[in-house]
Amino acid sequence: MPKQATTQPADVTAQRRRRERDKRYHTILTAAERLFCDQGYTKTKIQEVATEAEVAVGTVYLYFRSKEDLLIRLLDKIAFEFRAVLGEGFRKGKSPLERFRNAGLGLSQDFWRLNRPHVIILFRESVGVSQEVQARRRAIIEQINEDTEAAILEIMREHGREDRLMADTVAMAIEGIFERLAYRYLIWNDRPEEIEPVVGRVMDFIGGGMMSVLGNLGEPEGAEGESGK
Amino acid sequence: MPKQATTQPADVTAQRRRRERDKRYHTILTAAERLFCDQGYTKTKIQEVATEAEVAVGTVYLYFRSKEDLLIRLLDKIAFEFRAVLGEGFRKGKSPLERFRNAGLGLSQDFWRLNRPHVIILFRESVGVSQEVQARRRAIIEQINEDTEAAILEIMREHGREDRLMADTVAMAIEGIFERLAYRYLIWNDRPEEIEPVVGRVMDFIGGGMMSVLGNLGEPEGAEGESGK
Amino acid sequence: MPKQATTQPADVTAQRRRRERDKRYHTILTAAERLFCDQGYTKTKIQEVATEAEVAVGTVYLYFRSKEDLLIRLLDKIAFEFRAVLGEGFRKGKSPLERFRNAGLGLSQDFWRLNRPHVIILFRESVGVSQEVQARRRAIIEQINEDTEAAILEIMREHGREDRLMADTVAMAIEGIFERLAYRYLIWNDRPEEIEPVVGRVMDFIGGGMMSVLGNLGEPEGAEGESGK
């Protein structure tokens, strides 16, 4: 009791330890991210991650169960940030459609431009690694799909009707488009500055596609021959 | 007559050898394909490929330079068949738009349904393997992009104007959509029977997107507010 | 005092580690030496070296880059000891000639008799292995040649003249003689006890050869028609 009164060392120490632990966790994770990006997951050795993070090999295993675990935690972190950017975009704007557009632009501006490594890990390095990594990757992408679908359903509702099947399909399509976009301008060519104009064109394309689809649902503009057949 | 019988053998033998060589080449390639799909490229051992193809390990190396070479040849074969199906689709139909639609349907009907292994190798197992494999994968996808772009330009021309930039972007978008489609219904879920209805909806979406884009170019239907801004 | 006990451990541990590292290095090297001798370099497997040294295969690669590196380090060690014995011999004795003789005897007594494995590795197992090993072997032999040449030049100088060309040739001759001697009585027949009398005769032969050559240079006994022209 008197001891606690003087400096509360137990709590303070515990807090500091916690902070240091967190810090080290992220140092290692960031080192792994950098290396997985530059050399690929398979070619990166735990020893290299340790060196890059300025810790010993054993220390890496103190924070992560295995090399695979390192990748999974990385995916989780990426997923979190990804959804955050996306969610932020969906919240800005007056009409649902405007919000939708903002999300797309936000993704291309804020996220990808800054996080090429994340894109590389999500779309290249985590592909085909192991069953568990596949599952995680799939969960992330489906989660994003659901977010997008929700936004689309909101737009649909505003137009008077909702079609979950179509919303799901459109969400899937949009995700596919953006993945390819990212692949082209970040992974294959590292030219993020070219993304913005392409996103403009892409959003036109997507907008047209959605209009066509929404038109069939709520608005009496009617008669796009192909649709719905 | 008897003379023919004695002089031909050389040719006959040479021919038969060639046939057998080709046959064995494909036996090994098919064995690799099956295993790469089921267990993944990395986890598949050359020994297993050999056993599956009922040859010795050394024989595999008689036909392929390395394990990586096996994957590259596989990609080449897949690319060839892929483009064949796509090209066939593009040729059927009266109007460019109809031909375009046919290509999409053809892909989903003839190719993907029958060739799940191909899709898995192209979209999952060949990702992140090595620099050379990446290069090959990229070349294939860009090639398909060009094919698609050409088809789109044809449609554009019919509508009175052409916009290469837009055509390229749209081609990219379409490819992205189809890749995600394949991923979902063939790789993550092996439910090829669900593809067709989804492709229907997807083609509506794409059709709408293209109309919107074409509208801006040639037809005076005008006024899709979002587009072109 | 107690403080010293707590502050020193770091140094002590570091020292002990260093000692253990050195010890293990030599354990492995010695194991390799034994096996290379008994079974030959090519037929010895790294696994065997590891077993002989009572470590794991991976540990061998922790200390040596490759199997070839193992041989090269061995050669370096042998070269070091070889020159040490030779140098020691060259230092004992009053006249240059006596010193020269001592070096020869020293070689045959101290070195070869005790280091049959070294002789085998230097003269048999390291021959024809690889470019780099050849280079190292050559460097060692040329180094010994230079040492011998220096001793001969000293003798020559005492006799009033020096002839580098002749000294070089004689050094080469002497080395050749001793190599063959070693080959015969250590590699082909393991009878080191027979070396000493032969070395006696050989030294007579060499002495005569050198006298004849020196005679042409310094002493006016002259007139061996062929020599020196």
Add this chain to the structure above:
Amino acid sequence: MPKQATTQPADVTAQRRRRERDKRYHTILTAAERLFCDQGYTKTKIQEVATEAEVAVGTVYLYFRSKEDLLIRLLDKIAFEFRAVLGEGFRKGKSPLERFRNAGLGLSQDFWRLNRPHVIILFRESVGVSQEVQARRRAIIEQINEDTEAAILEIMREHGREDRLMADTVAMAIEGIFERLAYRYLIWNDRPEEIEPVVGRVMDFIGGGMMSVLGNLGEPEGAEGESGK
């Protein structure tokens, strides 16, 4: 009988076959020689030997039991030619000493200059290959030693006494010298033109050594202090 009378085809064919067989045997052997020299025995593949000899792999095995056998036959051939040159030298000249000198010169002029490949195979590529090859190599070198010893004994006899032990040692010494000579000017440096002057000096050295040794035996030219102690 009448058949024999017409063309004696059986004999003629048999002879021609024998000739062709011999020719092919030598073609293969020569191809192996060239490759063993250039790339080393270990690195040379049977396939390469076959290609160089313009036959199929199987054909090589029709003429030689194994890769090792190829090397052994090569050694035999080299030994044969080696002894021939040596023997020829020993026969030319009036006095035994002159004949001896001729042999040494002959070796350096006729044999080595023309047969660098032989030297490389005998002194480098056949070292450390296998037990059997070692045995053959040893036999060859001992054979040459005996030839040399015989020549030395002849000289000794002319001088009135013979000492087998000394003759053997001197023969060994001479062989050692020439091997090193060959190593230096043919294997390490391919400069055969430098051999001749060196051989001159070497023969002086050897001459002096032999004189010293002979002096002790028979002739009263005497009194090289060191010798014989």
Add this chain to the structure above:
DNA sequence: TATGAATGAGAGTTCATTCAT
């Protein structure tokens, strides 16, 4: 006799993971 496709044992090397300090 000649061919050359097929064989398959074999070996060097790597690297994720552990654990004594």
Add this chain to the structure above:
DNA sequence: TATGAATGAACTCTCATTCAT
């Protein structure tokens, strides 16, 4: 908690030799 030396299973590729044609 941190360290990093030690581990050893795993895997690709080679190449001498064989044998059906």
